[in-house]
Amino acid sequence: MFTGLAFVILGLxxxxxxxxxxxxxxxxxxxxxxxxxxAAWQFRRLRRESSSRFINWIVRF
Numbered sequence: 001m002f003t004g005l006a007f008v009i010l011g012l013x014x015x016x017x018x019x020x021x022x023x024x025x026x027x028x029x030x031x032x033x034x035x036x037x038x039a040a041w042q043f044r045r046l047r048r049e050s051s052s053r054f055i056n057w058i059v060r061f
Contacts, residue, residue: 014021
């Protein structure tokens with residue numbers, strides 16, 4: 001019930017203020033980019049600290 005009401009209110013807000021939709025899409029791209037950078041950083045850290053041949057084989061690229 002609450003979820004449906006939230007979607008209706010969000011839909012009305014987007015209808016009257018379309019810039020909210022643009023801000024949501026931009027925020028999604030920013031979060032996606034930050035997630036990719038964090039994953040790359042973790043892989044680099046994992047490769048530096050690992051003595052396992054299997055881990056080094058996975059993260060060598």
